[in-house]
Amino acid sequence: xxxxxxxWTQAAPAPSFLYGTAWKEDRTEALTRLAIRAGFRGIDTAxxxxxxxxxxxxxxxxxxxxxxxxxRAELFLQSKFTFxxxxxxxxxxxxxxxxxxxxxxxxxxxxxxxHTDYLDSYVLHGPSSRRGLEDADWQAWRAMEALAxxxxxxxxxxxxxxxEQLAALYAGAKVPPKFVxxxxxxxxxxxxxxxxxxxxxxxxxxxxxLLTANRAxxxxxxxxxxxxxxxxxxxxxxxRFCQIVGILPLTGTSQVEHMRLxxxxxxxxxxxxxxxxxxxxxxx
Numbered sequence: 396x397x398x399x400x401x402x403w404t405q406a407a408p409a410p411s412f413l414y415g416t417a418w419k420e421d422r423t424e425a426l427t428r429l430a431i432r433a434g435f436r437g438i439d440t441a442x443x444x445x446x447x448x449x450x451x452x453x454x455x456x457x458x459x460x461x462x463x464x465x466x467r468a469e470l471f472l473q474s475k476f477t478f479x480x481x482x483x484x485x486x487x488x489x490x491x492x493x494x495x496x497x498x499x500x501x502x503x504x505x506x507x508x509x510h511t512d513y514l515d516s517y518v519l520h521g522p523s524s525r526r527g528l529e530d531a532d533w534q535a536w537r538a539m540e541a542l543a544x545x546x547x548x549x550x551x552x553x554x555x556x557x558x559e560q561l562a563a564l565y566a567g568a569k570v571p572p573k574f575v576x577x578x579x580x581x582x583x584x585x586x587x588x589x590x591x592x593x594x595x596x597x598x599x600x601x602x603x604x605l606l607t608a609n610r611a612x613x614x615x616x617x618x619x620x621x622x623x624x625x626x627x628x629x630x631x632x633x634x635r636f637c638q639i640v641g642i643l644p645l646t647g648t649s650q651v652e653h654m655r656l657x658x659x660x661x662x663x664x665x666x667x668x669x670x671x672x673x674x675x676x677x678x679x
Contacts, residue, residue: 410437415647423451433654441475444485453508475520498538521555576601603645634660
């Protein structure tokens, strides 16, 4: 087991793209395996059976590692701790346990699911309430910090978080979040205020639902015109735009051809005025 003096220099760096495994149920293993074969080395999951099948992710990882296709050091694995309110009856911890113990139990369960002895990133899967940070949030974060300080996690993160909550977390955390993962809407400037706070504190913003949350905006003339100029699908344009402005994108596509296209987004060359136009994209 890694110690507090664990040398992370041999581990995978933060990737430029993440494959998201939510809502895939019995297809999770096969799709995660396809994603690895397509070239994804960053995998996002959660120990929340309601929306994720983490053990299915782990089965795919175990197959890829066992075949020698990838090594653990090449992979960036990110999982999450989810409070009771976000779970169904299939809990990864004891319902009556203290929150710190729930974090510890969920973490150990994630390691077993994913066939690893450390995580690259461990994320608080949303605060316990919609406004502010409660005592429960701090109990969970302190337990996560202890795991990071023990060398069992490289980085911590938080998801589904408001600007106010993120500012409070930065102010009180001993180990600040390296990653902030939110659903990203064009109508809010792609979560511009939260992204700005991330930049101030040196955190990496991870954006999900980049396509599905912005269907109307991406169907408009601005995105279509840019896609036509570069001769690429709109999805590639969006993902490349995100990389340029500092958003680490997630994709959950189930099509292997789309996986390859998504990974090739870094090849798309966007002009500065096009980036600016996408930053202010509106459905109107």
